[in-house]
Amino acid sequence: MSNPRNALAQQLAEAVYQALSDDLERQDKVLLVVSGGSTPVAFFAALAQKPLPWARVQVTLADERWVDAQSQDSNARLVREHLLIGEAANAEFVTLTTSDETPEQGVDEIARRVEPLAWPASVVVLGMGGDGHTASLFPDSPELGLAMTTDEALVAVRTPSQPQPRITLSAARLHQARRHFLHITGDDKRAVLGSAMGGDDVRQLPIRAFLSCPLAIYWAP
Numbered sequence: 001m002s003n004p005r006n007a008l009a010q011q012l013a014e015a016v017y018q019a020l021s022d023d024l025e026r027q028d029k030v031l032l033v034v035s036g037g038s039t040p041v042a043f044f045a046a047l048a049q050k051p052l053p054w055a056r057v058q059v060t061l062a063d064e065r066w067v068d069a070q071s072q073d074s075n076a077r078l079v080r081e082h083l084l085i086g087e088a089a090n091a092e093f094v095t096l097t098t099s100d101e102t103p104e105q106g107v108d109e110i111a112r113r114v115e116p117l118a119w120p121a122s123v124v125v126l127g128m129g130g131d132g133h134t135a136s137l138f139p140d141s142p143e144l145g146l147a148m149t150t151d152e153a154l155v156a157v158r159t160p161s162q163p164q165p166r167i168t169l170s171a172a173r174l175h176q177a178r179r180h181f182l183h184i185t186g187d188d189k190r191a192v193l194g195s196a197m198g199g200d201d202v203r204q205l206p207i208r209a210f211l212s213c214p215l216a217i218y219w220a221p
């Protein structure tokens with residue numbers, strides 16, 4: 001019997017492939033925004049197999065941890081190892097870190113780096129944590145209010161619940177995308193999503209900010 005999480009990853013890869021292909025009929029370049037964490041690995045592997053004109057695909061991250069590119073915690077490393085393989089290595093990948101000590105020091109440079117990309121993004125694939133965070137929009141982050149309201153593309157965030165400082169695309173920049181997908185697995189996250197649907201306090205469960213994008217939910221046990 002096929003593993004439901006692998007099947008989900010295949011279905012999501014097919015949907016993202018179709019979306020990017022549609023936009024590539026009208027645009028020279030298309031932008032795909034992906035999330036980090038552990039869930040996207042099988043999705044990345046499935047998407048990397050798709051026959052896209054990868055040199056016309058730009059990839060960036062919804063958020064990043066302020067760590068070295070080689071760190072096990074680096075979302076860029078995850079993308080490089082699992083998505084940018086084979087033909088997909090021809091994609092243009094724009095990372096969200098600099099050699100600065102802190103994301104506050106690097107954020108302006110990264111903003112200049114991402115600005116020439118083909119916004120609005122064709123696709124944003126979000127993940128979600130057990131606390132209802134998505135991208136690096138965390139309930140316990142003092143910068144959550146700013147990240148939810150600013151017109152800037154990026155916000156440096158400090159989150160007591162997380163070991164490293166982070167940088168995140170703002171809610172406005174994520175919202176702007178043409179299509180939004182949520183990729184989650186497990187009963188716990190399903191329950192969190194259920195709670196998110198039953199209320200409207202974005203500060204409590206930041207994923208709520210994206211429920212009406214509309215958000216295509218890809219869930220498996």
Ligand SMILES: O=C(O)C(O)[C@@H](O)[C@H](O)[C@H](O)COP(=O)(O)O
Pocket residue numbers: 035036037038039040062063064065075126127128129133134135136
């Ligand atoms: O860098 C990150 O951590 C993220 O981009 C984050 O928003 C992630 O999508 C969720 O935390 C889910 O992470 P898991 O897939 O590891 O559960």
